[in-house]
Amino acid sequence: MNVLFAVAPALPLGKAGKFVAAAYIVFVLVILIYVAIMAVRAQRLEGELTDLRRDVEAARQGPDRAEREPQESVL
Amino acid sequence: MSTTYGRGLRGLAIAAIVTIGAALALAFFYAPLDANQGFVQKIFYIHVPLAIVTLCGFVFGALTAVGYLRTGDRKWDMRSYVAIHMALIFGIAGLVTGSIWAKASWGHWWVWNEPTLVSYLIVLLLFCTYQPLRFSIEDPERQSRYASVFAVVAGAFVPLNFMAVRLAQQYVHPRVLTLTGGNLPGSMLLTFLVSLLGIALLYATLWKYEMAAKNARSQVRRLRRTLLGDDTMRPVGRSAAPS
Numbered sequence: 001m002n003v004l005f006a007v008a009p010a011l012p013l014g015k016a017g018k019f020v021a022a023a024y025i026v027f028v029l030v031i032l033i034y035v036a037i038m039a040v041r042a043q044r045l046e047g048e049l050t051d052l053r054r055d056v057e058a059a060r061q062g063p064d065r066a067e068r069e070p071q072e073s074v075l
Numbered sequence: 076m077s078t079t080y081g082r083g084l085r086g087l088a089i090a091a092i093v094t095i096g097a098a099l100a101l102a103f104f105y106a107p108l109d110a111n112q113g114f115v116q117k118i119f120y121i122h123v124p125l126a127i128v129t130l131c132g133f134v135f136g137a138l139t140a141v142g143y144l145r146t147g148d149r150k151w152d153m154r155s156y157v158a159i160h161m162a163l164i165f166g167i168a169g170l171v172t173g174s175i176w177a178k179a180s181w182g183h184w185w186v187w188n189e190p191t192l193v194s195y196l197i198v199l200l201l202f203c204t205y206q207p208l209r210f211s212i213e214d215p216e217r218q219s220r221y222a223s224v225f226a227v228v229a230g231a232f233v234p235l236n237f238m239a240v241r242l243a244q245q246y247v248h249p250r251v252l253t254l255t256g257g258n259l260p261g262s263m264l265l266t267f268l269v270s271l272l273g274i275a276l277l278y279a280t281l282w283k284y285e286m287a288a289k290n291a292r293s294q295v296r297r298l299r300r301t302l303l304g305d306d307t308m309r310p311v312g313r314s315a316a317p318s
Contacts, residue, residue: 016114019179023118023172027125030168034281041288048295056302 080287084280091280094273101266109263118176120266124274125169126195130233132162132278133202137230140223152219153317155226157285159205161278166199190243194236201229209315219317289316 102120109116136158142151173192178184186192208225212218259267 016179019115019175020117023121023175026171026175027121027168030164030171031277031281034164038284038288041292045288045292045295048292048299052295052299052302055299059303 080283080290084283084287087276087280087283091273091276094269094276098266098270098273101269106263106266107260112180115176115179118172118179120270121274122169122172122176123267124271125165125172127271128274128278129162129166129169130198130237131275132158132165133198133233134230136162137227137233140226140230143219143223144227149215149219149317152223153289154286155223156209156317157282157289159202159226161282161285163199163202163205164281165274165278166195166202170196170199190240194240198229198233198236201232205229206315215317 098120102117106117106120108114136155139151139154139158143149143155173195174184177186177192205222205225209218209222212221
């Protein structure tokens, strides 16, 4: 297998540059895709939090209204 | 889960960005051109750290899985899951960058009779089965237990595999890092070590980031159950991720 090295001369800068750029771009792309997926998940979590806050407020208003309604009916 | 994974995340992220920036500057403006491979050798500074951090990530996943099997605490299972998930992402990046390097220096995208490449692929494919394994088990307790056993066994395979390749007779992959000092000149070694530190810091940052996100999601669901007695937020059907 060492023959591979013997027959593979160093590429000229013009050609080598494309390969080096491709390798570094792949790395950046993988990280960017991961961060994008995590951003979508964060957005979903924000939505869940908003829903939770709305539901908790609705649940809190429910008993208040229930307490008020019998008093109003007495009056 | 009372642990706060977001703590120190900003500092870690800044350290990762600064170190990776320094590694890029060193790779392109300080490290000399390789006598044999020329400019293509610059891929070494991204590919090898990615491969090393990937394998260390798998071992980290195995160690945290041991934590789950010892304690039964699900936070260890979550740590193991995220460690393996992150290592797989880094592994794919390492595989693609390695393939590009192989094409540039050997003229082939892949060389099947090269032990280092094939063993790395085997390890990666082995851990690719981790997610389907989790997904195939519905009961969360069993899912965590089986996945932890798998992570420990597969994690133990990583150093064994590494040693087996080192002991192999035929090499085509250059051995630049050895216990006797290696074949790298000082400037290249410094650049490589800074790159390795940068990639390791990036792994740690993203691991903490994902742990913080999963922890936040789990807390929101627990809060919903506590405040509203609501169980509708359960994932529909099966999920590979620990709940």
